[in-house]
Amino acid sequence: MRHLDKEIEELKELLLRMGSMVEDQINQSIKALLERDTAIAQRVIDGDTAIDQMELDIDQHTIELIAMMQPAAVDLRFVAAAMKITPELERIADLAVDVCERAIELNREPPLKPLIDIPRLARMAQDMVRQALDAFVRRDAVLAREVISRDDEADLLTEQSFRELLTYMLEDSRNISRAIRLTFIGKYFERMADGATNICEMVVYLAEGKVIKHSNEPV
Amino acid sequence: MTTAIEVRDFNFYYGETKVLHGIALDIPEKQVTALIGPSGCGKSTFLRSINRMNDIIPGARVEGLVSIKGKDAYAPGIDVVALRRRVGMVFQKSNPFSKSIYENVAYGLRIGGEKDRRMLDETVERSLRRAALWDEVKDRLNASALALSGGQQQRLCVARALAVDPEVLLMDEPASALDPIATQKIEELVYELKNNYTIVIVTHNMQQAARVSDRTAFFMLGKLVEYDETRSIFMTPKEKLTEDYITGRFG
Amino acid sequence: MKRRLIDKFMITLLGLSVAIILAILVVIVANIAIHGARAVTWEFITQAPRQGLTAGGIMPAIVGTAALVLLMTIVAVPLGVATAVYLHEYTPAEGLNLAWRRFRVSKGMAGRRKLFFRAMSALLATITRSAVANLAGVPSIVFGLFGLGFFIQFIGRNIDRATQPPGEVLWGQGSLLWAACTLALLTLPTVIVATEEALRTVPQDLREASLALGATQWETIRRVVLPSSLSGILTGAILGISRGAGEVAPILFTGAAYYLPYLPGDVTDQFMHLGYHVLILSTQSPDVEATKPLLYGTVFVLLALTFLLNLTGVIIRSRTRSRIQR
Numbered sequence: 001m002r003h004l005d006k007e008i009e010e011l012k013e014l015l016l017r018m019g020s021m022v023e024d025q026i027n028q029s030i031k032a033l034l035e036r037d038t039a040i041a042q043r044v045i046d047g048d049t050a051i052d053q054m055e056l057d058i059d060q061h062t063i064e065l066i067a068m069m070q071p072a073a074v075d076l077r078f079v080a081a082a083m084k085i086t087p088e089l090e091r092i093a094d095l096a097v098d099v100c101e102r103a104i105e106l107n108r109e110p111p112l113k114p115l116i117d118i119p120r121l122a123r124m125a126q127d128m129v130r131q132a133l134d135a136f137v138r139r140d141a142v143l144a145r146e147v148i149s150r151d152d153e154a155d156l157l158t159e160q161s162f163r164e165l166l167t168y169m170l171e172d173s174r175n176i177s178r179a180i181r182l183t184f185i186g187k188y189f190e191r192m193a194d195g196a197t198n199i200c201e202m203v204v205y206l207a208e209g210k211v212i213k214h215s216n217e218p219v
Numbered sequence: 220m221t222t223a224i225e226v227r228d229f230n231f232y233y234g235e236t237k238v239l240h241g242i243a244l245d246i247p248e249k250q251v252t253a254l255i256g257p258s259g260c261g262k263s264t265f266l267r268s269i270n271r272m273n274d275i276i277p278g279a280r281v282e283g284l285v286s287i288k289g290k291d292a293y294a295p296g297i298d299v300v301a302l303r304r305r306v307g308m309v310f311q312k313s314n315p316f317s318k319s320i321y322e323n324v325a326y327g328l329r330i331g332g333e334k335d336r337r338m339l340d341e342t343v344e345r346s347l348r349r350a351a352l353w354d355e356v357k358d359r360l361n362a363s364a365l366a367l368s369g370g371q372q373q374r375l376c377v378a379r380a381l382a383v384d385p386e387v388l389l390m391d392e393p394a395s396a397l398d399p400i401a402t403q404k405i406e407e408l409v410y411e412l413k414n415n416y417t418i419v420i421v422t423h424n425m426q427q428a429a430r431v432s433d434r435t436a437f438f439m440l441g442k443l444v445e446y447d448e449t450r451s452i453f454m455t456p457k458e459k460l461t462e463d464y465i466t467g468r469f470g
Numbered sequence: 471m472k473r474r475l476i477d478k479f480m481i482t483l484l485g486l487s488v489a490i491i492l493a494i495l496v497v498i499v500a501n502i503a504i505h506g507a508r509a510v511t512w513e514f515i516t517q518a519p520r521q522g523l524t525a526g527g528i529m530p531a532i533v534g535t536a537a538l539v540l541l542m543t544i545v546a547v548p549l550g551v552a553t554a555v556y557l558h559e560y561t562p563a564e565g566l567n568l569a570w571r572r573f574r575v576s577k578g579m580a581g582r583r584k585l586f587f588r589a590m591s592a593l594l595a596t597i598t599r600s601a602v603a604n605l606a607g608v609p610s611i612v613f614g615l616f617g618l619g620f621f622i623q624f625i626g627r628n629i630d631r632a633t634q635p636p637g638e639v640l641w642g643q644g645s646l647l648w649a650a651c652t653l654a655l656l657t658l659p660t661v662i663v664a665t666e667e668a669l670r671t672v673p674q675d676l677r678e679a680s681l682a683l684g685a686t687q688w689e690t691i692r693r694v695v696l697p698s699s700l701s702g703i704l705t706g707a708i709l710g711i712s713r714g715a716g717e718v719a720p721i722l723f724t725g726a727a728y729y730l731p732y733l734p735g736d737v738t739d740q741f742m743h744l745g746y747h748v749l750i751l752s753t754q755s756p757d758v759e760a761t762k763p764l765l766y767g768t769v770f771v772l773l774a775l776t777f778l779l780n781l782t783g784v785i786i787r788s789r790t791r792s793r794i795q796r
Contacts, residue, residue, distance in 0.1 A: 002403075003410045004431070067453045068429045232571060272682060277562060277588060278572055280581050304684030314675040317698050327683040328695070376679070383683060 004069045008118050010076060012137070015089075016056040018134040022089045025051070025096040026129060026192065030122045032117065033103045033185065041100035041107075051093040058086045074206070081206040085136065085199050089119055092195040095188045102181045102188075111170060112178040117161035118186055124154055126188040128196035135200060141207040143205060144200035148212075154193035161186045223248040223387055224269060229283035231388055231441075232262055232315045233276070239441045242283070242342070246434075251409060251418045253432035253449065255425055257464065262421045266389050269419065270306040271299050288386055302330070307380030311392040313372035315364035320356050323375055327383035342382055346445040349415075350378035351408050370401025377408065381416075388412065390420040394427065401464040406431050426463060429453045437461045499773075506770025509763040515771070523729065523751060528768050533733050534726075535645075535775070541737065543651035543656065546714070547707045549654070550661030553598070557662070558669040559691055559746040561595035562588050581633030584693040599723045610719040617652030618644075631692035640738055649725035655712035656720055664706020668699035708783030710767040712776055718745040728754065744772040757770040 025044055030040035062083045066073065071079055106112075128147050135143040165179040165186075201213040224246040231239035239261045255384060264273065273279045277347050286391045292302055304327070315323050324343045325333075333339060343360070343401040347353040348368045352374040356367070364375055373393060378386060390409070394402040409418060409431050422428050428435050429449060436446040437460075444460045447451060456462045517527030562569050569592035572794075573585040626642035634640055672695050680690040696703070718726075726746040734741040748768050755761040 002407060063452055063454065069429070070426050150295060235575065266606065270682060272678065275678075276679070277564060277569070278576075278581075278585065300686055303682055306681075308682040310675060310679065310682075312675065316677040316679070316694050318678060324678070326685075329684065330685045330689055330693070379679075409668070457698075466500050 001058045001075050004051065004071060004075060007065050007069060008071075008075060009204050010080055011048060011058070011079070014054070014058050014061060016133070016137065018041065018051065018058065018086065018089055019136075021051055021054065021091045022096070023126070026122075026126045029096040029099040029191065030119065030126065032100050033106075034119060034124070036107050036111070038104050038107050041103045043070060044100040045097050048093055048097045051090060055086050055090040056180050060084075060152070066203070077209060081136070081202040084202050088195045088198050088202075092192050093193050093200065095195070099188050102185050106178060106181050109178055112175055115182075117157055118182060118189070120192075121157045121161060121186060121189045124157065125196065126194040126219070128154070128193050129199075132199040132203065134149070134202045138204070139207045144203040147200045147219075148197050149199070151193055151197045154190055158186050158190040158206040176200065206216055220250075221248045222246065224419070225284065225286040225378065227284040229265075229285060229287075230281065230367065231268055231273070232278075232280040232282075234278035234280075235286070237441070239268075242441060242443050244436060244446050246417065246419060248417050249413060249415070249434040252334075252434045254419065254421045254438060255423070255428045255435060255464075256438035256444075257469075258423070259311070260438040262436075262438045263391055264420060265438070266421050267308075267390055268387055270303050270414075271309055272303075272308065274299065284456075292295070298354040298431060304383050306387045306389060307371070307383065307385035308436055309316070309376050309380055309390045309393045312367060312396050313376050315327035315367075315372050315375050317363065317365055319361045320364050320367070320375060321360040324378050324382050326379060328333075340369050343378075348377040349402065349412065350374045351411070352378055368401070370397050370404060373397060373401070373405060374408065380408055381412075385416070387417045390418065392405045392421055392423060395423065425453075433455060437464065439464070494510070494711075500771050501674055502766060502773060504559050505763065505766035508795055509767030510770055513746050519643075519729065519764075523755065523756045524764070528742075528744065528747060529773065530730060530733055531742040531744045531747045531768070532771065532775075535715065535744045535772075537646055538650055538653065538739060538743060539711060542653040542714050543707070543711055545650055545711060546657045546661055548653035550658050550707075551665050552661045553602075553658075554665035554669060555691060556695075557595055557598060558666050559695065560591075562592045563612065563772050564592070566592040566596045569616075577671055579795070588704075601650040602662050605655070607712035608656075610656060613652055613656050613720040616724050617648055617720060618653070621648040621651050622724060624694055624771070643738075644723065644727075644740055645738045646725055649656060649721045650737075652720045653714045653717060658719060660710035660713060660759070661706050664709060665703050667700075668702025668706065669695060671702060672698045701787050705783060705789060707785050708779065708786070712779050712783070715779060716745060716772070716776055718743070718749055721746060725750045744768060746773070748772065 010115060013046065028040055028044045032044060036060045053145050065079055122187050128150060131143060134140070135147065162183055165183050168175045169179045198213070201211075204210055222245045226245070227243050229239060229242040230421060230443065242265060254266060268274045268281060269285060269287070270294065273281075287302070287306065291297070298398050316326065317327070321343055322329075324346050327341050328339055328342055333342075338367045342442055344353060344357075347356065352371060355371060356362075356375075364372065367375060373396075376390075377393075394405045395407075397405065406427060409420065411419060413433070420428075421429075432449045434447065435452040437444045437452065437456075437458075439460060445456060445458045446455070451457075452461060453465060454463060483623045497593055515532065516529050518530050520526035533709065564572075566589070567587075569589040573582070574645045576582045576585050584612045587782040590619075620646060622642060626648065630639055674696065676694055677690050680694045681687075685693070704768065721743060726739050726743045728742070729741040730740060732739075744784040748765065751761050751768060
């Protein structure tokens with residue numbers, strides 16, 4: 001194996017580790033929300049520093065790799081993809097923290113309503129993030145494109161949830177603060193799905209060399 | 220990190236002309252140290268001073284200390300021949316003897332008086348393996364070395380140098396006469412070799428220095444401008460001269 | 471148009487020159503071959519001359535020539551190769567002018583002594599080389615006189631004075647030894663120059679590679695330089711030997727005899743010689759008609775021997791070259 005191959009493997013390992021940490025954060029945040037568990041939520045919030053540190057580490061690694069090894073072609077695309085995926089993952093982790101912060105606030109009041117759409121949206125976002133990371137590991141552009149196509153569904157689900165919460169807010173002004181917090185939570189999961197989509201655009205670039213971000217062509 | 224080669228206040232003269240000024244650095248053991256710099260900056264001269272190959276040039280004169288594993292290379296009365304066994308050298312243009320592949324690698328051992336056939340066989344095989352050449356030549360050890368390709372010849376020269384088990388391996392632009400594939404093979408070889416040998420490599424190819432070395436020394440006009448970990452030199456150099464050279468703004 | 475005419479004219483002219491030379495060569499060789507082949511019988515080669523050199527064979531001359539050439543080779547080749555090796559490997563490459571200038575500008579610097587000795591060595595090399603060059607231009611008869619005056623009368627007589635009973639002359643007379651030494655002197659320049667040429671073809675970086683592996687200078691010469699230049703050295707040696715085998719003037723006073731009833735037994739004996747025999751047959755013969763076929767025969771054998779020598783040289787050279795190539 002070439003020296004460069006070893007460096008790239010190392011970088012991939014780091015990214016996967018970060019990815020699994022982020023998946024874990026999402027999982028825990030959903031749990032904290034559904035089980036109304038403040039302790040879990042707090043752990044998620046505290047665990048974010050580790051993920052921030054990983055982002056810094058991976059940044060350092062990628063710059064060094066470029067400076068020292070002058071990767072070319074697919075290797076270069078891999079490093080470029082890694083550099084762009086890392087902040088996406090970090091943002092997704094931050095969103096999980098945001099979910100937990102709202103969850104802690106919600107736990108101070110009795111539950112507004114049984115949560116149906118939001119958990120569906122949450123699982124979808126979690127799924128998409130996991131699949132995005134799978135696609136990255138396997139450099140699977142087909143899977144990546146599938147994930148991207150589910151983003152519309154996520155948007156719809158968010159819209160649906162919002163409309164329902166809106167009715168609660170209009171019904172009784174004492175519902176507003178909880179409904180708004182839930183709206184935010186829905187938004188956070190929707191943005192996690194967006195993050196997964198961005199990651200998948202990078203995967204297509206990595207696998208095919210094609211840039212599909214910002215383009216309107218059907219995926 | 221132990222020091223393999225210690226250099227202090229080292230000056231080098233060709234007759235009246237001072238070619239190296241006050242060079243000081245510590246070359247660590249079992250790592251690759253690259254010497255880079257524009258043409259004529261003295262990096263090859265410095266390299267050849269380590270194993271005293273400059274002695275054969277008339278009018279060559281040195282001042283200062285070059286100490287290899289604690290022994291001063293220029294101490295009066297030192298056995299230059301023994302020094303050169305401890306410090307191996309691979310040259311810019313591969314220079315195998317017009318003998319068989321086997322005899323080329325065995326040359327250093329035969330000079331040392333080794334006659335035991337089994338010992339020679341073992342050492343030749345081990346050296347060729349270490350130089351990543353064994354598989355390509357194991358069936359034709361008695362063929363002439365000159366029949367090999369340029370890249371193979373250069374790896375043969377590496378095997379030849381390794382056969383006498385040197386402590387330090389000096390490489391003077393070992394890949395500059397080779398095509399890109401052969402160059403890559405040499406670079407991979409250097410990367411492997413550093414597990415067992417201290418390597419000092421002169422290269423005019425900066426990217427090669429970045430790929431291959433742990434520490435880099437930047438020479439200019441006979442002076443050592445900057446010497447640091449390779450990643451520092453190539454990412455965050457301290458001297459402006461270094462940065463200008465690395466970014467290609469001059470030279 | 472005119473240019474093409476000139477071109478054609480030159481080609482014709484050059485071709486004509488070649489034709490003339492070839493023609494002359496063919497005439498000479500044919501003449502000798504035809505007349506000589508008739509005379510060269512088995513008895514011719516194996517028997518001694520009889521009846522005042524007007525009949526019989528030339529066997530002693532063949533033996534004498536062979537012995538002489540062998541001895542000359544033993545003296546000339548090692549000496550010549552050694553000289554050339556010294557000149558090329560051990561003396562400074564930069565020449566006397568540069569070496570001296572380097573020394574002069576090094577006033578007050580360390581290593582001045584080393585530069586001085588280097589300049590002296592360059593001086594010795596220059597002297598040696600010009601001596602060799604001058605030696606090459608000396609007429610062969612002068613070599614003969616030198617051989618007589620120095621080897622025989624000076625060295626030989628002194629050896630006799632030291633080792634023989636008074637009045638006895640053993641070394642102080644013409645013999646295979648002194649003739650061989652004289653001839654060796656004549657062939658030395660050829661051997662030295664050809665060897666130096668051969669050494670020059672060995673690239674400097676092979677020497678550097680050997681030194682960098684911890685070899686001494688002599689080891690480098692013995693194991694790398696000489697084997698690499700072997701074919702060139704052999705060529706030079708054979709060239710020199712061919713030349714020496716044909717020379718007559720140097721052996722006139724140093725050991726050739728026009729008739730001996732015995733073959734040379736050791737190096738102090740005189741000897742008969744093919745080239746000398748030709749001279750004798752053509753100038754001293756009592757019966758010109760009878761000796762003419764013998765003369766042709768001798769010339770034929772002499773030429774055949776020379777040709778054989780050159781052929782051996784070519785074969786050896788191509789063999790060593792292909793061995794190195796393999």
